[in-house]
Amino acid sequence: MIFGVCAQVAALMAFADTPAGHPFAAPGSIGQPTTPSVGGLGQVTLALLIVLGAVFVVAWVVKRMRGFGNRVGNAIDVIADIPLGQKERAVLLKVGKTQILIGVAPGQVSTLHVLAEPIDLTPPPASPTDPRPSFKQLMMRSLGK
Secondary structure, eight states: OHHHHHHHHHHHHTTTTOTTSTTTTTTTOOOOOOOHHHHHHHHHHHHHHHHHHHHHHHHHHHHHTTTTOHHHHHHHHEEEEEEOOSSSSEEEEEEETEEEEEETTEEEEEEEEEEESSOOOOOOOOOOSSOOOOHHHHHHHTOOO
């Protein structure tokens, strides 16, 4: 108890010499905090949209340019590919006028089949008697109209 009283007396004597009057007073140059304005929020939003747009443009360009440098005419072309597992794929290649189905796995590429005649991969035109309903029809039916 005597130690606590002595500490308080020492602290009061130390702070008695301060010219500001209150030992923990903030400097007078600090004003009131300003509230964020709509203009500042608009600038931040615009900057964020510009950065996101730039990221998407760069991703699109990289995706388009991926096979740009290694093309030699139309000698080899990837016609279709489909994933068979997490790391396995089946790829249909066109080499000259021949189509080859290959299997691609980590560290391994295997020929699965050499097609005798090329497969035509153009999708058939949609017929007006298509039994599948359109999105609009499904939406109207779900809304009860």
